[in-house]
Amino acid sequence: MTTISRFTGARFLPPVPALRRAAARLPERARLPVAVALVCEAVLLLWWLAFHPGLMSFDSVTYVWQVTTGHWRSDHAVAYDVLVWLSLQITGGLAALTFVQTVALAASLGYVCHGLRALGVRGRWAAAAPLAVVLVPSTGTFGIFVWKDSAYAVAAVLAFGACAHLAARQRDILHWWLLAAAMTGLSVFRNNTYPAVVTAGLMLLIAMPRRWRAIAAATLVPTALALGLNFGVYPAIGIQEPRTSSYYAFNYADIAVAYHRAPRDFRRSDLAVMSQVAPLTHWSSGGANCAWVDPLMGRPFDRPAAERLNGRLLDVWGHVLSKRPDLMLSAHLCRGRIAWALPRNDSDIFVQPPVITADRFGYSRPGGLMEHSRFLPALRTDPPSASLHRAGVWAYTAARAPELTWFLWTGSLWCWATYLIVLRLVRRRPLRAALALAATTAGLQVAVLVATPAGLFRYMAAPVLLGFLALPLLTAAHPADRPPGKGRARGSARRAAPDEPSPPRSGATA
Template sequence: MSSTQLSSAVRAGAAVRTTAAKVRDLRAHVPPRLRLPLAVFLLCQISYLVWWAAYHPGLMTIDSVVYSWQVTTGNWRSDHSVLYSSLVWLSLKGTGDLAALTLLQTVAMSAVLAHTCAGLRTLGVRGRWSAPAAVACAAAPPLGSFVVFVWKDVPFTISAVLVFAVSVRMLGRRAQGTWVGRPQSSELLLLCVGLLGVDLFRNNGFPVAVFASLALLLALPGARLLMAGLAAATTSLTLLLALVIYPAAGIEQPSKAFYYNLHHHDLAVTYARKPGQFTPDDLRLMARVAPLPTWREAGSTCYTSDVFYYSPSVNRTAATRLTEPLAQLWWRTLRKSPQQVLDARLCRAHIAWAVFPGPADKDGRTWTYNSTIPADLWGYKGMAGNPYRPLLKARPLSDTLHHAATFAREASRVPQLEWLLWRGATWCYATYALIALLSRARRCRALLALGSVSLGMQLTVLAANPAPAFRYMTAPMFIGVLCLSLIPVLLARSSAATQEPEKAAT
C-alpha cells in the first residue's frame, strides 16, 4: 500500500470514529425510554423514503385518479372516504402535487411502528426483537411499497395498526399487574385517533373499530364504561357524517346500485348455477338491468362482484330504479337457495380466510396492483383537460431506485410465495397462535384481545367484500409481522419452565 493510500485509509478511519463518537454523544442525550422508538422510527423512515423516491409522487390506482377528479372538479362523493379525499385536495391545492400526501403517510406509518415497538416492551419484547420486525414491515416490497400509494386504504391501515399498538400498551400493563383501571391520557387520545381513522378512512371500517373496542371493554376492568363510550362516540360521529353532514354539505351519496352490487352478484352466481329456479318474471326483471348472458358470465366466478358491477352491459340507472324489486328477488333467492347465496358471500371473503389463493381463471388470485401508471389512466376519461392531469404519472427521484423497487415488487409476486407475502389470512392465523401461546404463558386471558383488530378485519370482509384485493387485509399483515417478535419471549418462558422442574429435582 502506498503512503497516499495509507493516509487516505487513516483519514477515513478517523472520520468513521468521529461519526461514531457523535452518534454515541447524541444517543446519550436521548432519554432511555425514547431510544428504541426513535431508532425504529428513523430506520423505518429511511426505508420508506427509498420507496417514496422510487415511486415519487406515489403509486396509484384508478381510485387515485377518481379522488383527484372529484376534488379538482367539485364532484365530491361519499362512495370513497371523504376524509382522504380532503387530504388529496389539501395536498394538491397546498403543494401543487400528491408527493406531500404520500410522504406524510410514510412518516405516520414509521411513527406507528415505533410506537408499537415501544408498547411491545410491556409484554417483555426487547428492542432487538421488535425493531427488526418493524423494519421488515417497512422494507418488504408488499408492505413497504403499499404505504406510498395514493389510496384511502393506506391511512386506514395506519389507523388499524395504531389501535393495535395502543391495545398492546394497555393490555401489557394488565398482564404485568400494573393496570390501574384507566388508560393514560396519551393512550386515550391515540386510541380515539386510531378508531376514528378506522371509521372514516374506509366506509365499512366502523365494524372493525366497534369489535376492537368491545374486546378492550371486556379485557380492561375499570375502563369498561370509558371504552363503551368511546366506541359509541366514534361510531355515532361516523354515522352522523355519512347520513347528515355529508349530504348537507352537498357531497353526493353513492347510488343504490353501488350499495346493492353484492346482492346483484349473489343473483348472478345463483343464476349461473341454478338457472331453472328463476321464473320468467324474474328473468324479465333481470334482463332490464343487463342481458341474461351477462348475468351468467358474471356468475361464473364467485370471487369478485366487480365483473358484474363494472360490466359495460349493466344499466346502472335501471339497477338503481329497480332496487326494490331486485331486493325482493334476492330475498326469494336466499329462501330458495341459501347455500348458493352464502357460498357466494364466503367465496368473495376468500382473501380474509384462505391462506392459499383461488384459481387464476376465476379471478381468485390475490389482486396486488401494478407498479406502473398507464398513460391512459386505466381508461378514465374524466381527467382529460384537467390542469392536474400531468401530475398523475410516475416521476421517480432516481431511475436506479425505481428500477430496483419495481424489480423487487414484481419478484415478490411469484405465485409460490403469494400465501406468505400477499395473503392477510396467513398472518391472522400466525397472530392468533402467538397471542394464544402468550396468553397461556402469562396466564392472562385478557391478552387474547390483541387479536381483535385482525379478527374484526376478517369478519368485516366476510360481511361484505367485492374482490380478493390485497389492500383489504393489509393491516393484519403488519400486525402479524410485528407479533413475530413475541417468539423469543415465548421461547425464553418455555426454557425457564423446563429448567424449574430440573432445579427442583436436584
C-alpha cells in the same frame, strides 16, 4: 466570545457525535423506539423516492378527478379525499401526502416497538418486526400508495401499538387517546368499517372488562362520528351519496351467482325483472366468477334500470335466499374468501402493479374525464433516480411471484397466525388483557367478511402488517406481566431468607 464559540462548535459538530448527544438526552426506554422509527422512515423514504410521488391505481386518479372538478362523492372516504385536495392545493402534487403517510407509519411502528418491549419482547425482536414491515415490498410499499387503504393500514398499526401498551397494563391516558385516534382513522378512512371498530371494541371488552367506559369511548364515539358524517354532514354540504346500485351491488352479485348455478330455481317473474336490467346471459356470465362484483356490474348491466327496479331486485334476492340459502351463503363466502381462506390460484388475490399507465387508467384518453386537467403531471411516476426506480420495480415485481402470494400478500393467513400467537401468549402467561392484541385484526377480518366486492390485496393489507408485528410476541419473556418492582422485591426476599419457599405465582387478569 464563549457564546459565539459554543454556537460555532454546535454548528460544525460532526453528525454522529451530534446524534449521540441527542440520543443521550432521551429517556433510556425511548431510545430504541425512536431509533426504530427513524430507521423505518429512512427505508420508507427509499420506497418513496423510488416511486415518487407515490404508487397509484385507478382509485387514486378517481380521487384527484373528484376533488379537482367538484364531483365530491362519499363512495370513497371523504376524509382521505380531503387529504388529497390539501396536498394538491398546497403543493400542486401528491408527494406531500405520501410523505406524510411514511412519517405516520414510521412513528406508529416505533410506538409498536415500545409496546412490544413493554410486553417483555427482547429489543432485537421488537425492532426486527417493524423493520421487516418496511423492508418487505408487499408491506413497505403500501404506505406510499395514494389510497385510502394506506391511511387505513397506518391507523390499524397505531391501534395495535395502543393495544400492546394497554395489554402490558400501561394505563397512561395517552394510550387510550391514541387508541381512540386509531379507531377514528379506521372509521373515516373506509366506509364499511363499522363492523371492524365494533368487533374490536367487543374483543377489548373481553380482554379488559373493567375498562368498559374507556373502551366504549374509544370505539363507539368514532363509530358515531363516522355515521354522522356519512349520513348527516356530507349530504348537508353537498357531497353526493353513493349510487343505489353501488350500495346493493353485493345483492345483485348474489343473484347472479345463484342464477349461474341454479337457473331453474328462478321464477318467471324473477327473470322478467332481471332481464330489464341486463340480458340473462350476462347475469349468468357475471355469476360465473363468484369472487368479483365487477364482471356483473360492467356493460351491458344497466345501472339506472337497476336503481329504478331496486326494490323488485331485492324481492328476487329475498326469494332466492329463502329457497336456496346454500347458494347465497356460498356466494358471500366466496366473495369474502380473502378474509378467511388461503388463495387457490393466482386470481384469488389481485395485487396492484407498480405502474401508472400513460392514459392514467383511462382518465386522460381522448374524451376522458381528465383529458385536459392541469393536474395530469401529478399523476405520473417521476423519481429523482432512474436506478432507484428500477430497483424498486424489480423488488416489487419479484415479490409478486405466485409462489410468494400465500406468505407476502395473504391477509387471511396472517389473521389466523395472529390469533394463534396471541392465544399462545395468553396461555403461557395468565394475562387476559393480551387478547387486546387480536382486537384490531379481528375487526378488520370481520369487516371484509361482511362486505367486500373483490379479492383485492388492499382490503386485507392491514392484517398482513399486524401479523408481521405480532411475530415477536412468540419470544415475550414470562416476567413481563408482573407489576413494576414485584420481581425486585421477590428477589430481595429470597436473598434475605434463602430457605424460605417462594410463594406461588398468581395469575393476573385485566
